[in-house]
Amino acid sequence: MVLRMSRLLLKTLRDDPADAETASHKLLVRAGYVRRSSAGVWTWLPLGKRVLENVSRVVREEMDAIGGQEVLLPALLPREPYDATGRADEYGDLLFTLKDRKGTDYVLGPTHEEIFTQLVKDQVSSYKDLPVILYQIQTKYRDEARPRSGVLRGREFQMKDSYSFDTTDEGLAEAYRLHREAYVRIFERLGFDYRVVSAVSGAMGGSQSEEFLAPAAAGEDTFVDCPACDYAANTEAVTAVVGEPESTEHPPAEEIDTPDTPTIEALAEHLGVPASATLKNLLVKVDGEIVAAGTAWITGANKADTHARNVVCGRDFRVDEYLDVATVLPGDPCPKCGAGLQIDRAIEIGHIFQLGRKYTDAFELDVLGQNGKPVRVTMGSYGIGVSRAVAALAEQTHDDSGLCWPREIAPADVHVVAAGKAAQTEFALELSEKLQAAGVRVLVDDRAGVSPGVKFTDAELIGVPNILVAGRRVGEGVVELKDRCTGEREELTAEEAIARLAAAVRN
Ligand code: ATP
Numbered sequence: 001m002v003l004r005m006s007r008l009l010l011k012t013l014r015d016d017p018a019d020a021e022t023a024s025h026k027l028l029v030r031a032g033y034v035r036r037s038s039a040g041v042w043t044w045l046p047l048g049k050r051v052l053e054n055v056s057r058v059v060r061e062e063m064d065a066i067g068g069q070e071v072l073l074p075a076l077l078p079r080e081p082y083d084a085t086g087r088a089d090e091y092g093d094l095l096f097t098l099k100d101r102k103g104t105d106y107v108l109g110p111t112h113e114e115i116f117t118q119l120v121k122d123q124v125s126s127y128k129d130l131p132v133i134l135y136q137i138q139t140k141y142r143d144e145a146r147p148r149s150g151v152l153r154g155r156e157f158q159m160k161d162s163y164s165f166d167t168t169d170e171g172l173a174e175a176y177r178l179h180r181e182a183y184v185r186i187f188e189r190l191g192f193d194y195r196v197v198s199a200v201s202g203a204m205g206g207s208q209s210e211e212f213l214a215p216a217a218a219g220e221d222t223f224v225d226c227p228a229c230d231y232a233a234n235t236e237a238v239t240a241v242v243g244e245p246e247s248t249e250h251p252p253a254e255e256i257d258t259p260d261t262p263t264i265e266a267l268a269e270h271l272g273v274p275a276s277a278t279l280k281n282l283l284v285k286v287d288g289e290i291v292a293a294g295t296a297w298i299t300g301a302n303k304a305d306t307h308a309r310n311v312v313c314g315r316d317f318r319v320d321e322y323l324d325v326a327t328v329l330p331g332d333p334c335p336k337c338g339a340g341l342q343i344d345r346a347i348e349i350g351h352i353f354q355l356g357r358k359y360t361d362a363f364e365l366d367v368l369g370q371n372g373k374p375v376r377v378t379m380g381s382y383g384i385g386v387s388r389a390v391a392a393l394a395e396q397t398h399d400d401s402g403l404c405w406p407r408e409i410a411p412a413d414v415h416v417v418a419a420g421k422a423a424q425t426e427f428a429l430e431l432s433e434k435l436q437a438a439g440v441r442v443l444v445d446d447r448a449g450v451s452p453g454v455k456f457t458d459a460e461l462i463g464v465p466n467i468l469v470a471g472r473r474v475g476e477g478v479v480e481l482k483d484r485c486t487g488e489r490e491e492l493t494a495e496e497a498i499a500r501l502a503a504a505v506r507n
Pocket residue numbers: 111142144151152153154155157158159348349350351383384385386387388
């Protein structure tokens with residue numbers, strides 16, 4: 001069906017919404033894709049729903065391709081399983097909680113590890129039934145503290161979550177590998193610029209975990225990126241490089257006069273040494289620049305205006321525990337190749353975890369093994385922010401005039417603009433039918449009484465990949481075809497335009 005703007009539930013706005021800070025928030029609202037319902041809760045309007053569905057379709061196709069089976073679980077869930085795993089406490093205020101009329105506690109699901117584990121426990125009894133990958137594309141609820149950036153961070157949002165169940169660690173590693181590859185295909189097809197980074201597991205628990213990040217100024221995550229090798233990591237997960245142990249051939253520790261040096265900077269300046277030669281003491285724990293045994297330090301001497309020099313780690317003091325508390329800074333050495341790291345902002349669009357047995361232990365999920373004995377199942381969980389992906393793509397692809405969708409997820413392939421006169425509108429509508437018949441998805445601006453200038457501005461704002469103008473030369477059968485992203489334009493016959501667009505859609 002040709003989408004006709006004269007009938008479409010669409011009202012574009014000239015001004016940015018007052019509370020909008022990010023480009024995607026401003027543009028998705030102004031172009032009529034989404035509309036705020038309440039803080040962090042959004043209505044998807046016809047154009048937005050199409051984009052959301054396109055993202056879901058790509059995700060679904062690639063999940064099906066790795067053997068995932070789609071299910072749909074409720075969003076309204078008993079609280080009890082989340083208490084059993086301790087996650088209700090871990091999520092804390094993030095968890096939406098409610099009671100039914102009998103006083104039973106419920107939650108609105110923030111993610112479904114508990115419920116999938118229970119589902120599999122109920123449905124699966126033998127190793128022969130495994131491995132299995134289950135997924136859903138479903139509404140999630142998190143009472144986010146700062147739901148500011150439109151659908152980038154909603155309190156209600158769409159997530160694809162999948163869960164793998166295996167009897168062996170090798171099986172889990174294989175399910176993880178399949179997901180990683182599927183995610184690469186998904187984010188390629190969606191047209192993302194993205195990086196895969198190692199991540200800390202956080203509230204999920206478990207071992208191996210990677211995030212898919214879309215670099216963007218509006219992102220709330222920071223990640224380190226090595227310009228020289230393929231190392232990339234969430235800043236929280238960067239492993240610090242510990243210096244090589246030095247010899248212990250240092251002169252004995254000695255006290256030195258250091259009046260008026262309350263800060264590391266002042267002390268380093270007074271003594272003419274780099275700050276990294278000094279050691280800061282916090283209570284009984286040592287919180288130094290990265291410490292290696294055998295290194296000589298300058299530190300406080302427990303006396304006013306005095307410091308001690310040549311205090312040697314392993315000789316003059318002992319380290320009980322090394323904690324990786326260092327914050328990585330731009331230019332710090334890459335843990336893999338030593339080159340200077342750079343730090344960038346990004347949006348988390350996907351996250352994959354090898355959970356192991358955290359949840360299967362909590363619910364005692366065993367199956368009968370090959371030898372007749374019960375085997376504890378091991379599990380992975382894998383998420384994609386489907387609604388967030390729409391906004392993240394808008395962040396990465398927009399320009400000064402508006403949105404600029406990659407074809408795979410655009411709400412239409414071509415935006416046909418009828419410049420205004422009745423004959424132009426008639427021509428545009430006929431052309432639209434022919435395009436649609438050739439497999440090209442059409443949005444046609446057939447509105448009467450709207451100036452060509454407003455129509456062109458709206459077409460740029462809405463961001464369909466091609467704009468086709470039925471204007472001055474429709475009498476000769478000639479139209480203008482414009483590429484929304486590059487701005488290139490050329491005049492063609494209607495037949496040439498149809499052939500050109502049909503070919504672009506097939507690619
Ligand atoms: P964040 O750190 O951004 O809060 P998260 O690490 O808590 O995200 P996960 O539990 O890993 O999120 O959820 C899987 C995916 O769901 C994320 O990678 C992200 O794309 C998406 N997502 C998470 N929270 C939101 C939200 N509030 N709004 C939209 N999408 C979200």
